[in-house]
Amino acid sequence: MGRLDFVARRLLKSVAILLAIVVMNFLLIRLAPGDPASVIAGEAGAADEKFISQLREQFGLDKPLTTQLAIYVGGVVRFDLGWSYRNQRSVADMVGERLPATLLLTVTAFMLALGVGVGLGVLAATRVGTWADSLVTVAALGFYATPLFWVGLMAILLFSVNLGWVPAFGMQTLGVQMTGAARVLDVAHHLILPALTLAVFFVAIYARLTRASMLEVQDMDFVRTARAKGLAPARILRAHTLRNAILPVITFAGIQAGQLVGGSIVIETVFAWPGIGRLAFEALLQRDYNLLLGVFFLTSVMVIAFNLVTDLVYSLVDPRIEVGS
């Protein structure tokens, strides 16, 4: 019951946070110069005042800002994310279409980063001061310091262009209709490079964090108790040291979820991955207000959901956190 209460409370809070985000995004976006009407008119080569104001009227941009806001928020509350005048489609349809690709990319990258990062962190912590430790530490710092898009471009050059191991862009092989297992394998093949690239930055973070946390826990009293019991080193490492050292890593992973979604925008653009990140990039260039706000809304939902899941997982792995009580 306690856990259900906790989720209910958090969901209520999340709704309030989401509304605040929606309002803020709506106002911020209006601060940027240019609007959809001017962009469309400009592209049509007919940027005269009359045409632009006609478009503005059509898009509802002539109304006072507060009215526009009220209309938009009213829509969001009814799960109506508005209409993309640019693409002449419903925003909900567009982002809904792209969401699975982004989820696939970010969740895969997240798992990879956590698994590999924690593994490397443990490796380094159990071999402090050896070459393995130094290698992990230096590599982690290197990847941490390198911009994501650069890692992506270099990975394409090396693994697709030169070695030809994996495809460089897209989510599936174009022009071939595949079904069942063949399709899954094809998508997985396309996923390797973007997911690894997105993960690499976070691997670095989790590896360093795990290493530091392991070293701290190693000196704790209960690890000494475990040794005094005559336990085998592997058992001490798994059941006592790692089990406790992982806790701050999980907390941090939740906080980093937002960055992961942000990073996916860059990766999707570099690898032409058909997700909402790329959609956001395109919408931004076109000043497609509604589409951009729709993408923002969805990413906010994702980040909040990520955090909620992390908190739930945390309460499962740390019995001291009793949610809801």
Added chain:
Amino acid sequence: MTEALLSVRGLTIDLPPGSDRPHAVEDISFDLFENEILCLVGESGSGKSLTAAAVMGLLPQPSVRPSAGQLLFEGRNLLELDEDEWRTLRGRRFGMIFQEPMTALNPVMRVSNQILEVLEAHGEPGGPERVMELLNAVNLPDPEHLKSAYPHHLSGGQRQRVMIAIALALRPTILIADEPTTALDVTTQAQILALIRQLQSERQMGVLFITHDFGVVAEIADRVAVMQHGRIVELGTKDQVLEHPRHDYTQRLIRAVPTLDPPERRPLDRVQTVLSVKGLGKTYRTQGGLFRPRRVVAAAKNVTLSIRKGETLGLVGESGSGKTTVGRCIIRLIDSDAGRIDFHGVDLNAFRGRALRPYRKRVQMIFQDPFGSLNPRHRVGEIISAGPIAFGTSKTEAMKRAQELLQLVGLDPTVVDRYPHEFSGGQRQRIGIARALALQPDLLIADEPVSALDVSVQAQVLDLLADIKRRLNLSMLFITHDLRVAAQVCDRVAVMYQGEIVEQGSTGELFRHPTHPYTRALLDSIPGRHWRARA
């Protein structure tokens, strides 16, 4: 006498280069026999805990390592064992209990599994049934319910019982107890000592018991080894060591233990009252939520006390009894939510913020932790002069005064330019006292001012406090859990239990004729209460 279970011969343990001395332990020898409790007693840094760790093969190697001597157990020298051989001994033949019950158990593993683990590691059959037996053997209430409990569900005393269950799970020949009751309240300590004593004699174990507390030694030891600077300076039966100590250091240590016999005090009935607290209350509430009830803890309930000019009132009680809350309410570090705090006839509770400032300098506090309570980035001079400067004294004047104060507390005035980490615990506490005195307060609130100090240092700091109090005619609220200290320091004593003062009276009267059952229980729990340290 029978053959020794364990013989330590000429053991020397090296410290890493750059330490204050080359050896933590130097050429010590002793025997541990079946069915006896050998107390290894000494002050911090004497090497007693490292000796215990060495016997258990748990030295933090390679920085600290045994460099000479032998640990003989069943014909083998333990110092020659490799890690795998050690592992078969630890847990099975040697059990160990540690000081901190709060941190010695894995916080994210059920306690039953932590006991089960030691059985499984040594291939012992029995499983969950054995765990239940063990939980019963250490007198834990409701073992059935405890099976699914995590350490944070348990009190300190209960956790220590779990530790004992783990240490004794495989019926070890030798039990090593490293300050097992130091972190516990006095009533809990009495229970745990009794339990260790009972299990030791049932199982005929040899127990190596590390402690700094001569009261505990008097309570539990068969034989005693006194350690100083890594050497055993005296070794003998309890009676020999406690009643007829030969070595100068042992004599000094025993002299430093405060007696439970309060000295005669001059009556202060006609002197003016400095502080009068009436009906003070403080309740902590956790924020409730939509689906969550708020939790309410009354830390102080209807507390009434008064302190006269030149008087020391002791506020004694166990952890969580509310004594620190009362102290902090009086000095207005926290706001009370009921009652009056009359200081020289003015109710401090009537003031907020700036209006309170004139009174701030007249009530000062001495804190428990000599390490945490001084800002590590400030020089001693800055620490002491900060208060007076805040109240408008010129910097040169305040510094001059700081030097005088350092002299008053027995430190060299030239140390104003040094940082807190350059001082020992006792010296830092002197700095803390100098800081509290810098504003020339009328009332000092001393919150466990000597609890973190070794017994000989504790005696010096208590002497200093008594001397200063007399010279400056200060009033003092002395918060302590240590009834021996209270007996020596306080004119009157108030006993707190669950947020309330249950009994209050002159120290002599209260120690000789306690009326409240809790006061009696508290006095009965003092380790070594029948043993009188000679003055």
